[in-house]
Amino acid sequence: MGTTASQLGKDMLSEYQELTFLTKQEILLAHKRFTELLTKDEKDLPNTRVSEERILTLPELKSNPFRKRICHVFSTSEYKDGSLTFEDFLDLLSAFSDSATLEIKSHYAFRIFDFDDDGTLDCGDLEKLVNCLTGETDDTRLTTEEMRQLISNILEESDIDKDGTVNLSEFQHVISRSPDFVSSFKIVL
């Protein structure tokens, strides 16, 4: 069942269509883009991993402040180095595709925002998240006072059980009420 990287069999194609939200054209395009990232020797090997640095050269990810998190979340690597196989890559595109459901999208969004991978968004996660949004440099960041005010606002709104963190169901509750989320949580090749 290995995928030789240079071509995509017909049965694999239909299998991927079944397992992801992507259409045939999208899968083929994804495959083309993915093989472009591989070196000559790697093209003949099955299930090659592409390192995080090379994935991040894709223009679709290059200017995304969450690019490292995205790679990390979708990577199935044992070493947690953020490297992706072709199937991980398809997974990524599937979750970010037009037809993925709100549930899937919000789920992955939560994992992307959960910087320390502990299953909840606590103050540290939120601070990192806000910093990613406003820009990482010192002059673009919010001041400490502003940050404190902002985080207390967020928690007041979305931390329904008042335990000081936002868990997945609370997160999905917020997301489900934002009509803009599905249209903006999207990466199309």
Next chain:
Amino acid sequence: MAYNNVNFMRLLSEESSHSTVSSDSCEYYQTEIFDQLPSIQASRPEQSRQACEDYQGGSEAGEEVSHDSRGPKVKASTQPLRNLVMCIQGRRGVRDRRKMQISNIGFWESWRRSQSINRKRVWAQMGGTLSGLLPWQHTLHAIEGRFGVGVKAYFVFLRYLVYLNLLHCALIGGFVLGPTAFYGRGKNSEPLTFGGDDSVLDFFQGSGYLDRSPVFFGFYTPGSLNLQCLNTPLLYLTGILTILFLSLILVVRRTTVGYKHTWMLGKRHSMNVSYKIFCGWDFTIQDPPAAALKHSFIRNDLKLFLEEQSFSLREAQRTLGQRVRLYLLRFVLNLLVLTLLGGAFSLIYFATKTSQDERDHYWLVRLVIHYLPPITISFVNLLLPHIFRKISSFEDYSFTVQVNTLLVRSIFLKLASLGIYLFFIFTTIELNQQKNHFHCRENLFGREMYKLCIFNFLCTFCNAFLLNYPRKLLQEKYPSSLLAWLWRKQHFLIPFNVLDLVYSQTVCWVGVYYCPLLPLIGAVTLMATFYIQKFTVLRCCVAEQRMFRGSSSSVLFHFMLMLGLLMAAATLGFNLYEQEVTTGKNMSSCGPFGNGESVFNVTGVCVDSLPSPAQSTLRYLASAAFALPLILAEIILLTSYVSRGRANQKAIERLKDMLVMICAFPLQSSSDKRFLVKQHTTVLRRLRNPPRVRSAAIKEDVPLNH
């Protein structure tokens, strides 16, 4: 089985070390109810990821986990594979297991399932192909990539208007143009030729050649199709009314759909900041400059919010004296705004009066005089919003209120100036006609609408190519010159551009009765506008400073459109009514309603020709005796809807309370809840025992890879 349980326990205790439930027996986790609880689904990502990783590592643990937790399996067999939150390998495993199940459930069931999957796929493909056929998809994507959702909303709105106008064209073609072309026009109409004292200028003035052409009302004289209930006047009227009603339905539907999204969900748990944070980033952005822009958007937006919060704090601390002074200031400023509006309206009046002057001038002067009212309206609409902006900065409102008041004043200015213009035009045409009996009054009115429409388009065109583009070029060539610094960067101001669109669409609706080809002209100009605006945005603009939320702004757009439509309907109704009143003295004898017919009596003639039962029914429907029960029925219906809405509101409140409880469940799990779950488990086990043995047996045979 024991191994599985241990394994499962290990995973669970890893992931839920913060919860207090992990000390219970493992049956507790194996119930469906527990699996369906949001709190458990909340902790599932860890589990499924664990499953994926274990699977990759070659151990069978992942497989066993999803086998043991029966809930997802039962649920999953109805859920499409792609909806499962796990990596592809995991989904593959689930699929293989499902295939095994299918072989057990018999031929018929398996065929049915595969059929339903195939059907779904065909539908999805068809949907995909259809959405690929929508025009400008690629352009919208590019714009979205560089400017985010807000600017895209403008273009989507523009596209919607193009569709609307094309629909109108089809209706006009069917109801008005078709019958006229097929059954011909009256015998006394001369053939249409371009000649005599016609000039190209007529295309801008809507006079001469165009006046006789199908563009205007006067062309559609009654033809040979002259049955009692099927004649060209009646079809004409039906066509126009259909257009107005259809637009009303479409626009109201769009508005309510958006409205439901935005406001209906209640305001108790307002989620504004959380939206800004959790849904803030637009993942479609690819351009590094656009990304930098988005960063600054978000930063400004957040700072704005924090500022507003402290502003409201400051507002609460104002002393009485300060408050009185502020209200006085606001009162004076509002008076100033009203004065400005009044001045603008009187300016429009004078312009209209001058333009109706039928004296001979040099052609250029004549053209300018003809276009004086549109020019005045545009000038006023260009200048006043900027003055309003300056004024509202003195009023010490918070920033959002400032922008909203600005928008409301601008909307009022735009629609009201159009309304005033229509009113004046109507009265001056009336006067003119009484002075010198010359041709069709409807044509004159249609001509004004035609001019407004053309001028609006010319404005857009000039704005793009004579103002924005040179400006951009200047900035690129001489970035350090004083002029370039003065003009600074060009922003795409969504609200004002949308106002322009709404305005032109309103003109189109008002004029469609007098100028049936106006929707066609509108569709063509809108398409051209699309490309012009695309050029402006992509070539000349940096995106606007304020972030516009896609959803809420599109509600606002459609709401404005609805206001425009209502205004158009009111104008048309008023005009027709006025015509009916004055008709006795002053019969206009052009268009479909010649020789004694009017909008009001053509339907009457038709009704008179019907058989008597139908006639009496129709008369009853139109009488006051029917209106009373109708109103009563409507009141009852409305009351029931209102009470249903209230009940729903209460239910929502209660659900919100329950939500608080459910979200808090992992930490507050009390012993009685556990007890209930346990009870449920034992009942389930008694029911499930035989099938479970069988599924365990199947599991032994499942090959891992294939």
